[in-house]
Amino acid sequence: MPNETPLLSLEGISKDFYGNVVLEDVTFSVGRGQIVGLVGENGAGKTTLMRILFGMPVIAETGGFKGTVSLDGKPVAFKSPFDALDAGIGMVHQEFSLIPGFTTTENITLNRETMKSNLACDIFGSRMSVLDRAAMRKRASVAIERLGVKLDPDMLVSEMPVGHKQFTEIAREIDRANVKLLVLDEPTAVLTESEAEVLLASLRTLASQGISIIFISHRLHEIVKVADRIVVLRDGKAVKDVPTAGTTVHDIAKWMVGRDVQASVTELSTCKENTFLSVEHLWVDMPGETVRDVSFEVREGEIFGIGGLAGQGKLGIANGIMGLFPGGGKVTVDGKDIPLNDPHGVLNSHMASVSEDRRGVGLLLDETLEWNIAFTAMQAKGEYLTPVLGGLFKLRDEKAMKKLAEQYVKQLEIKCTGTKQRAMELSGGNQQKICLAKAFALNPRLLFVSEPTRGIDVGAKAIVLETLRTYNREFGMTIVMISSELEELRSICHRIAIVDEGKIAGILAPTADIAEFGLLMSGEPDDKNGDAA
Amino acid sequence: MTKRSMIVRGALLALYIAVGIWAYSTGKGYKIFVDNTDPAVAGAITVAIDGATPVKVRLGGYTGIMVKGTGSHRIKIMREGAPDFIGEFRFPPESTAAALAVSGIRPGSEIVVTPVDPETRDR
Amino acid sequence: MTLKADKLGKFLSDNIVTVIFLALTLVAIPFSRLSGTYILSNLIDRFARSSFLVFALILPIMAGMGINFAMVLGATAGQIGLIFAIDNNIMGVQGLVYASLLGMPISILLGWFCGQILNRARGREMVTGFILGFFMDGVYQFFGLYVMGWLIPIKTGQVAQIDGGGVRNTLGLESVRGGLDKIISLKIGPFAFPIVTFAVIALLCVFIIWFRKTKLGQDMRAIGQEQGVSHSAGINVDRTRILAIVISTLLACLGQIIYLQNMGNMFTYTSQRQAGYFAAAAILVGGATVTRATIKNVFIGVFLVHSLYITMPLAGKELFDSAMIGQYMSDFINFGIISLALVLHAWRNRRNADLARAGLRGGAALAAAGGDK
């Protein structure tokens, strides 16, 4: 590049949320017309980094960040995303932010419409101007042309194929007068392979027009194909910043997941040989976590890990089997068929689950701990009820509920003022313990645990994992643990399945090479096109 | 631009006030008490002012009719067995009600309308 | 052949409310034993009377706020204007202009207040708007019965209650009656066309069409579909919603004045609520939904609802030998049709969402089936 100052440079960016370090001294720069591929696992800090770049209010609200962001060599500090947009940085999100009943043109020019002023504007302000639809259409066509794709400017978004929606979003960003830098967050996640090809081609076209691009994707071969440079984030640090030339998918995968410190693998219980849970061709319609075709088997007494990146469907497996989202396929536990789409029936089949959505599904935030822990057992199994008036009807057995709650408060070291405290007043870690207690109260033989350590502090994390191990070792409880944290899975599981695009990409032993996990997560079959670069 | 919009907004405000004044001044209703106390001609008369629905006034009685605005009004007096009388009168300015005596009407001469206090005459 | 049947089926299911209403009307007409001429001339009169009111509902629907049951606030403002016009003895069209000039600022104020409230009740705008109308009844009664005659003296005997306190319950509007309708009334055979009123309605249609093309109209359409996306695109969602309600309230104010000048008398403390019930029924009968309404819906709805209003009481009388049954029947149909429209809309929304998801599920199931081989 002839120009010496890079378009965007990030220097020494650090950010913590209340002491929880998310980004640590991240430094890299993006040159003009350059495509930088940004990769990292969930929670590596990509999202936070982009939030800092865009001046999202949440950053300032949580105490700001350290380091400098410079655009064109000048330090900038955006107060809101609109400042960033004005400065020429565009963002294309993973979820479509389009208006379904509007045409391509209307979406591309949304809130930046070309207008014709009239007398009413003098009275009531510029919002009374009439839209100049011809000019808007022209602008939209220009933007579409710059992308180098074919889009009908008059088509309604609701009638478009997915790929066209993605292009419409990008076109909207480059329609801005001074756009210099585009950030694309997982733009290919929802696209078919051929659509993704077209997208990558148009990104190259844009780069050749001098627009810089930060490309975030977990599809490593795409990164290798399109990026000029690759930045790898891991645990909040930029561990690698290398030119693409000479870099292989295998390398990236390794950098992405590889930890400096080896996880402490504790001694595992010995599980029996017989198959306890068998899942065949499971599909689950869980929005954002669609499971397409999953089959696996779990042995009795095993801790089976399911990993994979967010949105690939790993969470849908537990939710589908527990009957919370519509699904199909064949699930057997201990040789018996499990009814799908029937939460009550599943709970009566010696199964329990701990939801990943603690506040949304896992807890009755407004009710007491006693309620939270005993409710499921009461409803599913009719426990904690006491007959009144000679068995005429049954009432809640508040005493038994209190006893149960006290037992788990003690056992799981739940910090609370008493069992009558409301669940919403507890910290995240203690709430998670309540969720575990709720599941244990059902005395399950098979337990699904989704993201058990998400958003809780280190101490609580250790207790939660230790509790799972204890129940597995001492009561022979079979556990299916679903987590985004690979290290966590490797430290506790007998075997780990990696889910990608709604299917099991592979099942590995916890001791397997870290790069293998990375490749499975990135949807890169180990055997082919590994070294495409 | 702002100056222009100031002017336009000011004009709009002026228009608002002007229309209000117009509506108030030309739309204000006044009461005309039509007295039928003509001893010469016995019988009821029928009166219509400004083309409104005709109202019957019995002999020796009177009726109050609302008219819109001061200025000139057309009155039409119909009487059985006699030709209709059509005349014009002006409502006395600065008063809210007035009386019009049918007996005082002579063809060719001006119609006499005298201001009255509506409170004493009403009902 | 089947394609045609499909199309017909889709048309019927999309317009089921209108179709049911049309069927009811067609049944009621012969039983009412009213002549076509009578019905038609009545319809023309009533059309001029009440279409303006119904237009007040279009913008809030466009902005995704559902049926603006709080339009009674605007109608109230119009009535306050009329009370002053009558009390000050302003007659004819001038009286109506005077009432509008007074009512407009009041309605803008009330609309702004209403918009603020509805912004705090996101997701339940309709029920909140409805209750807001009741709340306003109280404030209005306080104004009419205690403020008027105490803080603001009542000048004219025909406005004051017999015992002196406040505005009377039924107000004769003789002095402004037909103030708009009668400026130019074109008589063709047995039918009288109030030309100026029609012109005002036509003007309003032009305004609505023009408004849809403005930036503000575009913004309203945008927030009506996706508040989140609109917000992140920099559209001030809250303000736009308030503006939609303000314009709606303003139109309701003018609409109520037009309505009452045609009626010629006003039930001081209940007319505004009738306006609200009527407008909601009309726009829904016209085929509008909680999320989509057009000028066409207004016209169809006004015609259909009034046809039923004209014929139903008489049909009831002929059929059951009881005029009361007819009256209750029209009330029942009125409320029932709103319930039906709301239920169908909510139900259709859920069904469509389910269908969309089922499509996805089919794909997944297919993939599963494919995986078998």
Added chain:
Amino acid sequence: MNRIKAFITDFGWPRIIIALFLLGLFISAPIVGVKLGPSFTDVFNRFGQNAIMVLALVPMVQAGCGLNFGLPLGILAGLLGSTLAMQLGFVGAPGFIVAILITIPFGLLFGLGYGKLLNKVKGEEMTIAMYVGFSAVMLFSILWLVLPYTKADLVMGYAGEGLRRSISLEKYWAKLLNDFLAVRIGDFVFPTGLMLFVGLCVLFIFVFMRTRTGTALTAVGSNPDYARASGVSVERMRTVSTVVSTVLGGVGILVYQQSFGFVQVYDAPLYMAFPAVSALLIGGASVTKASMVNVVIGTFLFQGMLTMTPSVINSVLKTDMSEVIRIIVSNGMIIYALTRKTKVTK
């Protein structure tokens, strides 16, 4: 200081103002020459008269169906109960009991249909409930005209068919509960029977909310996803809550009628849900949470205000502002509740 502040935010300014207003009315009543004894009698009578209809709202609020503006459906069941019992010639206590026995199956039927409907329109329950209530009242207005009632006390005198607008209960069971075991202390009469009956109904709901079903119902309202994950059928619980609410609404109107002395048909039930709803909200309930305490406090405050305002204000201002105050307070309270952010915000 902080605790007081927390209490106020929790309890809400409107309620405190209403409570203080009522207190002021009671204090000023003797000063302006209103006798307290009859006033208290009135307050208690009207409390008992309305409490059960307020109570009827609780199950649906707890199950997350919102404020039951469709209460008129239950009231219609009650009207069927009382008019049919009268038509069949029952009087006195047996008449009242027969009326309840007739009301219950109708309430079950209406509640079931109503619940099924509300399940289809999740999210718009309140608006639709209101209009469904309105339409049902109007449909029944037609039925009151055409149903073959024959008893002379019931039907319109001149035509001999169609119910009267208001039917006197004088010869049937007027004041039955009010007078049962009534205790007279000076010029204050405590309606023991009425209070006992209300107490019984409160106890019934209290016990019901503590059964497995009642617990499930509360959980559905608190967090439907949690309830579903615990094997509870959300739709079924919502229907159950609607049925209970409707039946109780029917019983509520029967109690109301015996205290009021008349059965009012035609469009009388049209707006009956609104005072009940405001009473519940004044008692401290929100759109998603309500308890027995809310019912008792709310009905007492609201009815107390309605009883005391006319007598006190009238003797001071010589004008009846109570209607205006009632409209503003009751609807203002509903708006306050609808616009208040609920405690759990996701």
